[in-house]
Amino acid sequence: MARKKIAVVGAGNVGATTAQRLAEKEIGDVILVDIIQDMPQGKALDILESAPVYGYDSKIIGTNEYEETRNSDIVVVTSGVARKPGMSRDDLLKINAGIVKGVVENIVKTSPNAILIVVSNPLDAMTYVAHKISRFPKNRIMGMAGVLDAARFSTFIAMDLNVSVENIHAFVLGGHGDTMVPSTRYTTVAGVSVEELIPKSRLEAIVKRTREGGAEIVNLLKTGSAFYAPSAAVAEMAKSIVKDKKKILPCAALCEGEYGINGLFVGVPVKLGERGIEQVFEIKLNNEESAALKRSAEAVKTLCDQVDKLL
Structure with missing residues (x-):
């Protein structure tokens, strides 16, 4: 059976590490795209030359x-400017909306039947841009x-309890950033509520640290933002789609009435299979969770609303 073809747009830290993870896990053959001359070609060749050591046969080109x-x-789609210390995701809006618009216009021409996974920040708004353009x-x-976000939440819980991260099922809703809603009620450790x-x-x-997880790494790195955990998250989503695993994962999905939200991409639990988002799961929230x-x-x-004025 032919391997699936996965394009990763943007060969910076997030894009290149995503390409590496997709290749190593043999999720598909990877095309790494970037506007900088020769850079994606160099990174792709480097990843390809790791294959004999790691033992994978995925093809990768830049x-x-x-x-x-x-x-x-x-x-x-990972294209866009990374956050710098002191810069909020919202500061990125104007620059990255233009970049994502151009990328998606090209994707529509070349891969009109593709499933799009948007990583560029501010994430919920950039997914909205991609939907509006495509x-x-x-x-x-x-x-x-x-x-x-759920991975960060799980990490901090595992650190606190000194238990395996594999025992933890974290539940996170809402926008990516300071307003996200990590649900302690639905988060479990070996089936027991946290x-x-x-x-x-x-x-x-722990909830506060999860909300500020991206900013914490930006402040530590000083010259960029997180890329190891974001690329791992993309690989997990891509694997569920390519292998039709139908995993229940929290993703920014277009809500049309679910949770009382209309016409916005917000983080909700979805079933990911070969057709992409096959179902949005609507779970019962208490008053506090609903308000958040x-x-x-x-x-x-x-x-x-700002995006609508920009495009």
Whole structure:
């Protein structure tokens, strides 16, 4: 059976590491695209030359042209300016909206049937840009955020309890950033609610650290933003799609009435299979969670209203 074709647009830290993970896990053959001459070709060749050591047969090429990506099954959009210390995701809006618009216009011409995974920040708004420009059906367009946020939440819980991360199922809703809604009620450790295991004050500190997870890394790196965990999250999503695993993962999906949200991409639990988003799971929220999700959706709407003026 032919391997799936996955295009990764943007060969910076996030894009190149995503290409590496997709190749190593043999999720598909990878085309790494960037406007900088020779750079994606160099990174792709370096990843390809790792294959004899790591033992994978995925093909990977680098290119400056979208023609090489023609008829991709999945396109991962990582293009855009990375956050710098003191810069909010919202500061990136104007610059990255223009970049993502151009990328998506090229994708529509070359891979009109692709499933789009958007990684560029501010993520919920950039997924909205991609949808607005591509006009792809809602099942074929999503943002990578929830998988990353849930991974950060799981990491901090595992550190606190000194248990395996594999025992933790973290549940995160809402926009990617300061308004996200990590649900302690639905987050479990070996099936037991985390609320039973960690005192409220410590849990609140973990939730706060999860919300600020991206900024914490930006401040430590000083010259860029996270890329190891974001690329791992993309690979997890791509694997569920390519292998039709139908995993329930939190992704930025277009809500049309679910959770009382309309016309916005917000982090919700979805079933990811070969058709992309096959179902949005609507779970029962308490008043506090509903109010927090509403606030998060309003913050996303503010950005999308700005996008409408820009495009």
